[in-house]
Amino acid sequence: MGAEGHADGTVGKALDVLDMVARQGRPVRFSDLLTHSEYPKATLYRLLQTLTHQGMLVLDPDQGTYALGVRLVRLAHAAWAQSSLAPIARPYLDELAAKTGETIHLAQMDLGQVLYVDKRNAARPVEMFAQAGKVGPAYCTGVGKAMLAWATPEALEQALARQSFHRHTDQTLETPEKLRAELKAIRARGHAFDREEHERGIICCAVPILTRSGRVLGALSVTSTTARTTLAALEGQAGLTKDIAARIAAEAESWRFPEPS
């Protein structure tokens, strides 16, 4: 992993370092990062200094550890409100959750990975960050495959290059070829399934959220367990899910001109 191929320019490297800190999941010492990093000591050191000075990282002076800074949280709040589908989709997710009684996921694509931007659990209200902001693989989730199926050729190639094709279950599609074939079937069918490809016992039916011009904005899925229901039953919800997806897309498109200023 890592394999940050082409981190263009200093900015790319800095963001790379930021990711590195994020990946650790806990405050890290300089030397920890150094061992995990391909950058030489002095370079890494200066990058950390810059990021810290910029408030993207915070240095705990007591322990000499770096953690992600709160400036990120502020930026993310804006990102959430302005770029993700979550605020637009909220009422529609509620509706879909109510009508299906199943778990709902709203996802977008982030550099070949699936990013869950909102979720409904049917049972209890959303605990935002605990649920959203999480990432998952694209090649073995319903939402991931739904988005890949309608991705542009370039985006697809980029994404494929970033998939690990780890065999999570014995249903997992293990090769780019198998995935390509599946994507073709998904395009023909209009929706994607997850046949326990990521997690044993978890199935879902996912649809893409497309603009009128055919661009993928995200994906929406209805998830359940093999204990509770079947794929066929989930497919029965596909029409409703597509309908909701279309309404989200329509609103997302009309939302792009708040005020002419």
Next chain:
Amino acid sequence: MGAEGHADGTVGKALDVLDMVARQGRPVRFSDLLTHSEYPKATLYRLLQTLTHQGMLVLDPDQGTYALGVRLVRLAHAAWAQSSLAPIARPYLDELAAKTGETIHLAQMDLGQVLYVDKRNAARPVEMFAQAGKVGPAYCTGVGKAMLAWATPEALEQALARQSFHRHTDQTLETPEKLRAELKAIRARGHAFDREEHERGIICCAVPILTRSGRVLGALSVTSTTARTTLAALEGQAGLTKDIAARIAAEAESWRFPEPS
């Protein structure tokens, strides 16, 4: 505004641009940014390209507008989980909300501004991003003053330099001098009040969250309205609030060694 004095290096400029996009609150065209920016055309253009290529920004090809990218949401998830007090403080906030029956704010300092990282509304469960991630002024909020009162001299000066001292209400402290005097009183007292300084009718009592070494981690406030209660009554909760703050601090400190690895 803007006035980003010393944006060190390319990274600083790039992050500056990121902030600029965030500030607009909606997808922006290249030329919009150009007019608001001090950078020359080509420079801004390349910064935008880099950020877009890095997934921090997303270019809507249909409209040629830039918006904050989802990569930020992912980073923020990590920031939230690892750097903010929110995950640690959650149960304590619940407890405080239950015992006081008032609105609770958990805040941290971000470049001289107050960043609300969690909140309890007594009535309904938190809608995370809708509530958290918001920012407010430090000089006229309870949590802001509580944090400034225990800030290091350098941090205080930096923060003071960034305050606008806008007169939100006729109670607002309008000058650095008045604020300094107030901070001294707060240190002596052990907790800060908001006497309708930010918003008419809104009062609160806030306490800092301090490490054993005396460093400010954040602040905690119990907020209400003049219609419902009085400052004196809120002060009655100060002991409980300090207790909760101490427990949050203790847990935050012990949390810093997940595994020796």
Next chain:
DNA sequence: CCGTTTGGTTCCATTATTTGAAACTTAGTC
């Protein structure tokens, strides 16, 4: 239709920043 403006993209010689090996400074060990 053709001249013009507006919005966006690319060039490229100049300039400033980044780079990273190595030297240096602290603490901790033994």
Next chain:
DNA sequence: GACTAAGTTTCAAATAATGGAACCAAACGG
């Protein structure tokens, strides 16, 4: 008091950023 590990600083060479100007394309206007 020599030895180590962790963090910080230096400095000439290498590299990347810069930005004025040219360019392209699409919309506009007469």
